[in-house]
Amino acid sequence: MTAIDHATTSHAPHVPVHKTKQTDWLGLGITGVLGLVVVVPLIVVAIWAFAEVWRYPSLLPQKFGLRFWNDTLSRPDVWGAMFLSIRLSLTVTMLSALICLPAAYAFARLDFPGRNVLFLSFLASHAFPKFGLLVAIAGIFLNLGLISTFWGVVLIQLVGTLMMMIWIPVAAFQNVDRAMEDAARDAGAGPLRVFWSVSLPQAAPTIFAAVLLSFVGTFYETEGAWLIGAPEIRTMPVLMITFINNQIVVQYGAVLSVLLWVPSFFALMFTRRLVGSASFAKGFGV
Amino acid sequence: MAQLTLKNIGKSFDGTDVIRDTSLDVKDGELVCLLGPSGSGKSTILRMVGGFETPDRGSILIDGQDVTRIPPEKRPTGMVFQSHALWSHMSVAENIAFGLKLRRMPRRDIQAKVAEALELVGLADYGKRRVWQLSGGQQQRVAIARALVLEPKILLLDEPFASLDQHLREHLREELRDIQRRLGITTLFVTHGQDEALALADRIVVLQGGEIEQVASPDHMYRAPETRFVAGFIGSMNFLACDMRGGRSDHPLFQISAPVNDGPVELAIRPEAITVAPDANASSRVHRTTDYGTHILVDIELEDGTRLKAMCPPSTRLATGEPVGLKASHVAVFRGTEKLADVTPSDTREIEHV
Structure with a gap:
């Protein structure tokens, strides 16, 4: 048998190998356009942060330096x-998680009167012009003495995270196989233990993505922080606006932008390693 | 070692009855298969026994104790799910140990029990693997080990092999049968595969529309179906419409005598109960033959255009269009859903074309 196999193999005619994988030009084109739109502005800002002199029409700065950093x-x-x-x-992220995750679980798993209306109501904060909503809230906060306080800004930024911290975790919990939860109950776990030991770990990668997006969103939030926090509470984005308003020096804005990137960049890189892009997509129901 | 009793249980979803007044006794160490088409209520019954659904009416007893309102985590049942339902964030051993940890068992005992359970399902060295590193068959074995390690009184299996390929399914069901016999555990098994039910069960419960059609041993269920539904659902069956007149059927090919009142009936004949022989004078003709290796299935067209199937030995050589004579060794007579008579070989006569 072996001899026959060997003979067959040695006398087998040469089979030409065709290259089946073709270059995806459309994909490459889209990647190129996206790169141009997303990456180029970032590179320009990063160069500005280290440029001391950069005059038109030169493609690169005439003089690099760290003066504006100093x-x-x-x-x-x-x-x-x-x-x-x-x-x-x-x-804000921790409070949001504390409030929203149990609520998201309830929306995903429980059936109660008004569930759908309540679920949609979390869209409401994003359905109206944000600045109008902020002004209305600022009026209430003024009466409550929350203007220009840390907790005032926390509350206003909390409103901004609600939708993301409800909608994404709801999708995450809905994606958890119910049979897994049933199996845990069958093994002797009560409802709370099932949530802690099965539902939460199963939904964790997607929930982590939501938490991260909330953190980054809050870190960059400007309007609420400025309207409620000023003048005492000055976050990085608010400070950047002040810098640019006071003296239009591009480098100051660029340095602060780079500084603003640092925490979110590390957070994103960390999450990318931990979670993977599939979980982000899953959270949005893709 | 336990007995399971369902007493007149009923369940409705949104006003529709999915289980109607169903009673069943499962004896100690018995393996009972709930068999039925989709929507027959078999999984609902299983979920009610497991505590995942609560019956609207009736009661469920395990060893005489009413467990109808007891939540699943407190019931002495262990369930194996169709989707395996293994927790992918835990290792194989952690999956099996989960229930034991909840019972606050000492760590050494847990390790010993997990090892024993893995040994039982033939996965002794797989404890440290992640569940997603296992094949479908191995995952289902882990699910069985996870259910058995808690030593439940009743083992519940909800179509556990449905997602596996046929060879693996056959292999695993033999293993499951061995384990079940070795442990003597009372088992309720849901399936929509009749071959699975016939191969595994001590008794089969055929369900339709939330009601029990028949409860019988596999042998009895196949050879003596009590309703037309069971006759058609279990195995393959030829139904031939005719009339009974003066205790004889007026079918041109199958004229049988049976103590049945005059009126329309259906003659039910299994393919293997039909003998086919070439007959140049016959009006029935071979429409198609299919060779299954173990037997040849002959599709025969009768004079009136009716088709019937006959199972013949593999040596049979019949050509398409060839005229054939037919003989039936066993015929059941149905009127509506009810069986009126079973006609044994001695009652039948050689059937020839008329």
Whole structure:
């Protein structure tokens, strides 16, 4: 048998190998356009941050340097705003998770009167012009003494995260196979234990994506922080606006932009490794 | 070692009855298959026994104790799900140990029990693997081990092999049967595969529209179906419409005598109960033959255009269009859903064309 096999193999005619994988020109084109639109502005800002002299029509700065970095980083209000932004974002994200995750589980798994209306109501904060809503809330906060306070800004930014922290985790919990939860109950786990040991870990990658998006969204949020927080509470984006308003020096804005990227860039990279893009897509029901 | 009793249970969803007044006794160590088409209510019954659905009427007893209102986590049942339902964020061993940890068992005992359960299902060295690293068959074995490690009184299986290919399914059901016999565990098995039910069960319960059609051993269910539905659902069956007149059927090919009142009936004949022989004078003709290796299935067209199937030995050589004579060794007579008579070989006569 082996001999026959060998003979067959050795006398087998040469089979030409055709290259079946073709270049996806459309895909390459889309990638190129996206790259141009997304990456190029980022590169320009990054170059501006390290440029001391950059005059038109030169493609690159005439002089690179760290003068504007020294100017910016030597200011105590920059560091204050950076730590305040991180503290705010962490507080808002944690509070949002605390409030929204049980609610998301309820929306995904329980059937109660008014469920659909209530679920859609989380869209409401995004269905109207945001600034009008903020002004109305600012009026209420003024009466409550929350203007220009840390917790005032926390509350206003919390409103902005609600939709994301409800809708994405609801999709995540709905994607958890019910049989897995039934199997846990069958093994002796009560409803709370099932949530903690099965539903939450199963939905975790997608929920983590929602948490991260909330953190980044809060970190960059400007209108609410400015309207409610000013003048005492100055987050990084608010400080950037002040810088640019006071003296139109592109480099100051660019340095602050790069500084603003740092936390979210590391968070995104970390999440990309931990979660993978599939979970982001799953969260949006893709 | 336990008995399961369902007493007149009923269940409705949105006003529609899915289970109607169903009663069943499953004896200690018995393996009972719930068999029926989609929507027959078999999974609902299983889920009610497991505690995942609550009956609207009636009661469920395990060893005489009423468990109808007891939540699943407190019931002495273990369930194996169709989708395996393994927790992908845990290892194989963690999946099996989960229920034992909830019972606050000492760590050493848990390890020993997990090892024992893995040994039982032939996966002794797989404890540290992630569940997604296993094949479908291995995953289902882990699911069985996870259910058995808690030593439930009643083992519930909800179409556990439905997602597996046929060879694996046959192999696993033999293994499951061995394990079930070895442990002597009372088992309720839901399937829509009649071959699975016939191969596994001590008794089969055929359900239709939320009601029990028949409860019988596989052998009895196949050879003596009590209703037209069971006759048609289990195995393959030829139904031939005719009339009974003076205790004889007026079918041109199958004239049988049976103590049945005059009126329309259906003659039910299994393909293997029909003998086919070439007959130049016959009006029935071979329409098609299909060779299944173990037997040849002959599709025969009768004079009136009716088709029937006959199972013949593999040596049979029949050509398409060839005229054939037919003999039936067993005929059941149905009127509506009810069976009126079983006619044994001694009652039949050689059937020739008329």
